[in-house]
Amino acid sequence: MPLTGVHFLLSYQCTYECDHCFVWGSPRAGGTISLGLMTEVLDQALDLASVTDVYFEGGEPFLFYPLMIEGIRLARERGFSTGVVTNCYWATAVPDAELWLKPFGGLGVADLSVSSDAFHAGDDEDPRPGYAVEAARSLGLDEAVITIDPPVVCTTPDEKGLPIVGGSVRFRGRAAVNLTEGLPRRPWTDFDECPDEDFLDPGRVHVDGWGNVHLCQGVLLGNLEATPLRELMESYDPRRDPIIGPLLVGGPAELVRVYDLPHEGGYVDACHLCYEARCALRERFPGHLGPPQVYGAEETR
Ligand code: SF4
Secondary structure, three states, rough: OOOOOOEEEEEOOOOOOOOOOOOOOEEEOOOOOOOHHHHHHHHHHHOOOOOOOEEEEOOHHHHHHHHHHHHHHHHOOOOOHHHHEOOOOOOOHHHHHHHHHHHHHHHHOOOOEOOHHHHHHOOOOOOHHHHHHHHHHHHOOOOOOOOEEEOOOOOEEEEOOOEEEEEOOOOOOOHHHHHHOOOOOEEHOOOOOOOOOOOOOEEEEEEEEEOOEEOOOEEEEEOOOOOOOHHHHHHHOHHHHHOHHHHHHHHHHEEEEEEOOOOOOOEOOHHHHHHHHHHOOOOOOOOEOOHHHHHHOOOOO
């Protein structure tokens, strides 16, 4: 399958600092994309000819509202379907939320996703996602698929009756550091495949404000400032990549084996082991693992 989706990490800055955030978003984080780079990436996506969908995510994209709206306009101008993922911090009441969402109708935004962050802003009763949904409906944005996806951490017995961690949280980024304590763990050797990413045939990439192209958060295909997207895709050789190659052979456990990494006896899930292994390898493979922001080294530039 060719690459069909480009997802902009419009900025790493966010109103919240959620424990489950993969990219260590926070109010202090930087990495906001420039209009120039965003336009260049859209042109490169068009040149690739296979991209159909462009998403605006973060961080929190509504923090950079004029940039987000212009990005949607430029993407629509090039014929891409567009979507936005937001934590709804801006939806303080239904009429106010309508003000923010009004341009979406004219621009033909196809997908407004109310991200799970809103449920982890420290207030389970937060009404803002509901206000955003109501405003979208009152504006007739019915064609937009509005998804609300709260992360859940739950433990259920496996086939041996041992507790395993389920739910929709993956333990990478800040989640690997802040949410793993006290959870049941499985032997590290169990994690012999990546549960989420199709590295042989990636269908979408994330692009951040520094030009990094992510296959999974922090696992880089390359940088668009140095190499255009078409060239990156054409020269992509997953089996020879020093990080993706081992992941394909035997999952995160293979990273530990191949690079003889220090490790604990058990991890909560595959992403937990993968994230810890990548942290240990980051300085050795800076072009493949980055940026530092995604590994907890906050960058405010
Ligand atoms: S195992 Fe690693 S590469 Fe796969 S989804 Fe988890 S963090 Fe990403």
